[in-house]
Amino acid sequence: MLTVVRALTAAVLAFSAPAADPVREQQAWVLDALNVEQAWTVTKGEGVTVAVVDSAVDTGVKELKGRVTSGPDMTSGSVQRDLPPGRHGTAMAALIAGSGKGDGFIGVAPSARILSLPMVIDDEPGVAMPPLEDQQSRPNAQSPLARALRYAADRGAQVVSMSIGSYGPLRSEREAVSYALSKGVVLVAAVGNDGQTAYAKEKGTSYWSFPAGYPGVIGVAATDKQGKRATFSSDNLSVLVSAPGVGVPVVKRGSGYELSEGTSSAAALVAGVAALLKARYPALAPEQVAQALAASARGRPAxxxxxxxxxxxxxxxxxxNAAERLVGAKRSVTPGMQHFGKGADSPVPTRPGPDPVRLWLYGGGVLVALVMFCGAIVVLNQRKEQA
Structure with a gap:
């Protein structure tokens, strides 16, 4: 089985922000859509590391300087190489944790840190492929994504952002997802940009993209400025929540800013929100983070x-607020047997073991049988003597 991993950008449109119209104003609608500024009164993501599984992050960008740890190249388990900073990975990292330094770009969790785990190369936007992996000839081989997930989990990342996707699930990735979740790591992924493909139009649903399709991963769709689904956004049951993904400002590799479209940006924004939740409630389990995000979402479908x-x-x-309730919730079921609904309790089940009444009956029967048996022997002996 050959697997191609690709960056999930639909398009990247360059723009120059004039002095009277700084990038922070361009970002305002995105931050408002996610109600981020109100969340900042509680936390800005302090103490949380978000692993960005993507192309390499440019550590020289002013909004990310001093706050990015660069991991090894994940495309190979043996041969290591230094990958150049990528356009896509840099943009996603800043959406998550841009510091806003010098009135510059600010991310959803501006106090969080980034762990850059490169596994794609994006010399051109939307074209990002690592070496192909033949899982049939190498059934026990780990995919680059599987290596990245295990690396992130073992080095303390609380959230992993994956604006990448492929059309086929792999065993090594399923196992790595389970491993990361068992370590309490929140996994967020873009669902894909296949909403306008011929298949989607014909079938009324999109191909599933992985890792968004793996159980336990928070799949994110893209919406426009009106909060409606972006036409390119994939539609299938891997979608848990959504976030802005049309005309979203991002940081350019090197310097400057541009606009992006795609579920990539939406996933990175949600990863930033997950970082806020983990910063405030470090013990929050991945499934509780997913529950808090889903239960509190706005613009819920009819x-x-x-x-x-x-x-x-x-x-x-x-x-x-939803996470606070989850953390403070007490178990409603106490040890012991309970019934659900109104009505009388069922009879208490009898303890396992011998029944005393039956024991007495059994013992009495055995005693009567012995008496009759002995009596029969006495009668036979008497007849024998008389004879």
Whole structure:
């Protein structure tokens, strides 16, 4: 089975922000859509490390300087090489943790740190492929993503952001996802940009993209400025929540800013919100983070959920409140047997073991049988003597 991993950018449109229209103003609608500024009154992501599994992050960008740890090249388990800074990975890292230094770009969790785990090369936007992996000839081989997830989990990352995808699940990745989740790591991934493909139009649903499709991974769809699903955003049951993904300002590799479109940006934004939750409530389990994000989302579909925007657009401030309730919730079921609903309790089950009544009956029967047996022997002996 050959697997191609690709960056999930639909398009990147350059723009220059004039002095009277700084990038922070360009970002305002995105931050408002996620209700981030209210969440910042509680936390800005202090003490949390977010692993960015993508192209290498440019550590020289002013908004990321001094706050990025660069991990090894994940495309090979043996041969290591230095990958050049990538356009895509840099943009995603700044969406998560841009510091806003010098009135510059600010991320959703501006006090968080980034662990850059490169596994794709993006010399051109949207074209990002590591070496192909033949899982049939190497069934026990780990994919680059599997290596990255285990590396992140073993080095203390609390959140992993994955704006990447492939069309086929791999055993090594499923196992790595389970491993990371068992370590308490929150996994966030873009669901893909296949909403306008011929297959999606014909079938009414999009191909599943992985890692978003793995159980336990928070799949993120893209919405526009009106909070509606972006036409390119994939629609399938891997979608849990959504976030802005159309005309989203991002940091350029080197310096400057540009606009992006794609579920990549949406996933990075949600990873930033997850970092806020983990900073405030470090013991929050991955499934609780997912529950808090889903339960607090805005613009919920009429049916409560659909496969286009999931449970709605993430609300950072309300998600923090939801997380607080989850942390403080007590178990409603105490040790012992309980019934559900109204009505009398069922009879208490009898303890396992011998039944005294039956024992007496059994013992009495055995005694009567012995008496009759002995009596029969006496009678036979008497007849024998008489004869």
């Amino acid at each position: 049916a409560g959920y659909d496969d286009e925007t999931g449970f709605g657009v993430v609300d950072a401030a309300v998600a923090l």
